[in-house]
Amino acid sequence: MEALELARWQFGITTVYHFILVPLTIGLAPLVALMQTFWWCTGKDHWLKLTNFFGKILLINFALGVATGIVQEFQFGMNWSEYSRFVGDIFGAPLAIEALAAFFLESTFLGLWLFGKERLSKGLHLACIWMVAIGVNLSAYWIIAANSWMQHPVGAVYNAETGRAELDGIGGFLEVITNNTAIAAFGHAVAAAFLVAGTLVAGVCGWWIVRTVRGAGSPASGLAHEGDQAEAEARHVWRPGAMVGLITVVISGVAVILTGHHQGQLMYEQQPMKMASAEAVCDGGESVPLSILAIGDLSNDCENAIHLFELPGVTSFMGTNSFAGEESYLPGVNDVQAEYEELYGEGVDYRPNLVVTYWSFRLMIGLGVFSAALAVWGLWALRGGRVTGSRWFSRLCLVSLPMPFLASSFGWIFTEMGRQPWVVHPNPDNPVDQVWLRTADGVSTVVTSTTVLTSLVTFTLLYAALGVVWFWLVRRYVREGIDPAPAPEPDPADDDQPLSFAY
Structure with a gap:
C-alpha cells in the first residue's frame, strides 16, 4: 500500500474511534447539568445521586475523548502536510478558536465542577457544569465549521503565486463561521449527540429498574433489595432518570429527522455526487x-x-x-x-466508494430504530408512575446502548467517504475559483509508507487498549449503581491497594 492509502486508513481509524466518544460528551453534559438543576430547584436527593452517577461517566468519557482527539492535530501537519499548506490559512482559524476558547472553557469549568464540589456554593457549582455544557457544544460548532468548509468552501480566495487558499479578510472569516453547511451539520450533529446521551441514560436506568425490581441489588454493595425497598429505589431514583433519557430520545429523534432532511437537501445542492451515491x-x-x-x-x-x-x-x-x-x-x-x-x-x-457510501447511509438511519423502540417501550412500561421487571425490556436497554454510537459513526463515515475523491470539495456556486483539493494531492510528499504504516499499527493498538479501558471503566461504574459499597479506610502500611474513582 502506498503512503496515501495508509494515511487515509490511519486518519479514518483514529477519527472514527475518537468520534465514538464525542457525541456522548456533547449530549451528556447538558443532561447532567439538567439533573443537577432539578436537585438545586427541588432539593430531592435522588437528583443529586443521578447527577453524581452520570457525572462520573461524563468525566471518564471526556478524559478518553481528549486523549484520542489530540492525535488528529498532529496528522494534519505530518501525513497531510500538503493539505495543511493549502488550507492552513482558513482551516487553522476555527481550530485555534476551538482550542483557546471552547476547549479551555469546558476543561477549566469541568475541573472546577470536579474538585469544587465541597468548596463552591450550590449555585456556583451548578453554574460550572452549565459552562461545561455550553463549552462542549461551542467546541463542536468550531470543529464542524472547519469540517464544513472542506465540504463547502466559502470566504476564501486562491492565491496563484503561493498555490494556497487564503481567507478573504474579516468578511471571509464571517462567511466561514456562518456557512449554511456548518449550521445544518451542527444542528444534525447535536441532535444525534442528544440521541446518544438520551439512549445511554434511558438504557442504564431502565436496566437498573428491572434489576432492582427483581431484587438483584447492586453488585458493588452486595446488597439485595426486596419488597418496598426495591420498589422505592426503582420508582423514586431510577425511574426519574429513565424518564429524562426517554424524553430526550423522543425530542432528539424528531430533531435528527428534521435536521437530517434539511441537511440532505443541502447536500443535493452542494454535493450531488454524495447523495446520488448514497442511493x-x-x-x-x-x-x-x-x-x-x-x-x-x-x-x-x-x-x-x-x-x-x-x-x-x-x-x-x-x-x-x-x-x-x-x-x-x-x-x-x-x-x-x-x-x-x-x-x-x-x-x-x-x-466515491459506492459500497461504503450506500451502506453507511442505511446503517446510520437503521440503527436509530433501536433508540426509537426503547423510547416507545420505556414510555409505555413506565407510564403513570409504574416500574417494570420485564427481562425483555432489560435486554432491549442493553442492546440499544451501542446502537446510536454506531449510527453516529456511520453517519460520519458517510459524510467523509461520500466527499471523495475531494478533501476540499469544490463550491458549485464558484466552479472556477480553484479553491478545491483532491485527497491524493493533500498527502505529504516526504512521509514514506513505512513511516505511516508504523504509526498506523502503533495507534491502532493503542486505541484498542484505550477502548478496552473505556469500556471497562464505564461498565464497572454503571454496575456499581447509585449507592456502591463504601470503600474501606486505607491502610497506610499497605502499598498494594486498588485505585477507585469517586465523584
Whole structure:
C-alpha cells in the first residue's frame, strides 16, 4: 500500500474511534447539568445521586475523548502536510478558536465542577457544569465549521503565486463561521449527540429498574433489595432518570429527522455526487425511489446494482420536497461524473466508494430504530408512575446502548467517504475559483509508507487498549449503581491497594 492509502486508513481509524466518544460528551453534559438543576430547584436527593452517577461517566468519557482527539492535530501537519499548506490559512482559524476558547472553557469549568464540589456554593457549582455544557457544544460548532468548509468552501480566495487558499479578510472569516453547511451539520450533529446521551441514560436506568425490581441489588454493595425497598429505589431514583433519557430520545429523534432532511437537501445542492451515491442512483430522473436494499456489484460501475425493495418517489422528496413532476428531478452518479469531468478535468473518477457510501447511509438511519423502540417501550412500561421487571425490556436497554454510537459513526463515515475523491470539495456556486483539493494531492510528499504504516499499527493498538479501558471503566461504574459499597479506610502500611474513582 502506498503512503496515501495508509494515511487515509490511519486518519479514518483514529477519527472514527475518537468520534465514538464525542457525541456522548456533547449530549451528556447538558443532561447532567439538567439533573443537577432539578436537585438545586427541588432539593430531592435522588437528583443529586443521578447527577453524581452520570457525572462520573461524563468525566471518564471526556478524559478518553481528549486523549484520542489530540492525535488528529498532529496528522494534519505530518501525513497531510500538503493539505495543511493549502488550507492552513482558513482551516487553522476555527481550530485555534476551538482550542483557546471552547476547549479551555469546558476543561477549566469541568475541573472546577470536579474538585469544587465541597468548596463552591450550590449555585456556583451548578453554574460550572452549565459552562461545561455550553463549552462542549461551542467546541463542536468550531470543529464542524472547519469540517464544513472542506465540504463547502466559502470566504476564501486562491492565491496563484503561493498555490494556497487564503481567507478573504474579516468578511471571509464571517462567511466561514456562518456557512449554511456548518449550521445544518451542527444542528444534525447535536441532535444525534442528544440521541446518544438520551439512549445511554434511558438504557442504564431502565436496566437498573428491572434489576432492582427483581431484587438483584447492586453488585458493588452486595446488597439485595426486596419488597418496598426495591420498589422505592426503582420508582423514586431510577425511574426519574429513565424518564429524562426517554424524553430526550423522543425530542432528539424528531430533531435528527428534521435536521437530517434539511441537511440532505443541502447536500443535493452542494454535493450531488454524495447523495446520488448514497442511493446508488446511476442516472438521474424524476420521482427517484428510495432504495431499501440493493444487491449485486456495488462497485463504482453502479449499473450492476439490483434494487430489490424501493419506495417510489421518496428520494426525490428527500432532495426536493416533491414526490413527482419536474421539480422532483435529481441527478445520478453518471450525470454528476460527466459534469465534473467537464468542470475539473477528464481522466479522474469523481465517484466515491459506492459500497461504503450506500451502506453507511442505511446503517446510520437503521440503527436509530433501536433508540426509537426503547423510547416507545420505556414510555409505555413506565407510564403513570409504574416500574417494570420485564427481562425483555432489560435486554432491549442493553442492546440499544451501542446502537446510536454506531449510527453516529456511520453517519460520519458517510459524510467523509461520500466527499471523495475531494478533501476540499469544490463550491458549485464558484466552479472556477480553484479553491478545491483532491485527497491524493493533500498527502505529504516526504512521509514514506513505512513511516505511516508504523504509526498506523502503533495507534491502532493503542486505541484498542484505550477502548478496552473505556469500556471497562464505564461498565464497572454503571454496575456499581447509585449507592456502591463504601470503600474501606486505607491502610497506610499497605502499598498494594486498588485505585477507585469517586465523584
